[in-house]
Amino acid sequence: MTAHTREASIQELERAWMDEAIRVATENVHNGGGPFGALIVKDGEIVATGHNQVTSTLDPTAHGEVNAMRAACQQLDTFSLEGCVLITSCEPCPMCLSSALWARVDRIIFAADRDDAALAGFDDRKFYDLFEKKPESMWPTSIERLDMPNRMAPFDAWLAKSDRIDY
Numbered sequence: 001m002t003a004h005t006r007e008a009s010i011q012e013l014e015r016a017w018m019d020e021a022i023r024v025a026t027e028n029v030h031n032g033g034g035p036f037g038a039l040i041v042k043d044g045e046i047v048a049t050g051h052n053q054v055t056s057t058l059d060p061t062a063h064g065e066v067n068a069m070r071a072a073c074q075q076l077d078t079f080s081l082e083g084c085v086l087i088t089s090c091e092p093c094p095m096c097l098s099s100a101l102w103a104r105v106d107r108i109i110f111a112a113d114r115d116d117a118a119l120a121g122f123d124d125r126k127f128y129d130l131f132e133k134k135p136e137s138m139w140p141t142s143i144e145r146l147d148m149p150n151r152m153a154p155f156d157a158w159l160a161k162s163d164r165i166d167y
C-alpha cells in the first residue's frame with residue numbers, strides 16, 4: 001500500500017466513522033433526545049458511542065461527547081483515552097472540549113460547527129465567547145474565592161499518600 005492510498009483509506013475510514021456519529025445523532029432526535037452523537041475510536045475500532053441525554057436524564061453534562069468518553073473509559077477500563085480519537089457530529093462545546101483534554105484524547109474530528117448548531121437553536125457560541133473574549137465580569141455564574149487557612153489540607157493528604165494513583 002502506498003502512502004497515498006493509505007492516506008486515502010484513512011480519510012475514508014474517518015468519513016465512515018463520522019457518518020456513524022451523524023446517524024447516532026439523527027436517531028437520537030427520533031428517540032426524543034438532542035441532535036448530537038459521538039464515537040470514540042481506538043486502533044481503528046469504534047470503542048464506544050454516545051448521544052445527547054440532557055433532557056432524558058436531567059443531566060446538563062450528558063452531552064454526546066461526554067457520554068461517549070465515559071462509555072469508552074468503562075469499556076477500556078481506564079481513565080485515560082490516550083491513543084483515542086473523538087469523532088463528533090458537531091463541534092465540541094467548551095465543556096466537551098475540556099473533558100477531552102482531561103481525558104487525554106489524541107484527536108477530535110467534528111462535522112457541523114458552532115454556527116451550524118446556532119442555526120438549529122443551539123447557541124453554544126455565547127459560551128465560547130465567554131472563554132475566548134469576554135471578561136470574567138460578564139459570566140452569568142459568579143466565581144468567588146474564600147480565603148481558608150486549611151485550603152491545602154486535601155493536597156497535603158494527597159502528597160503524603162504513598163499508594164496514590166497519579167493521573
Ligand SMILES: [Zn+2]
Nearest residue numbers: 063092093096
Ligand atoms: Zn458538549
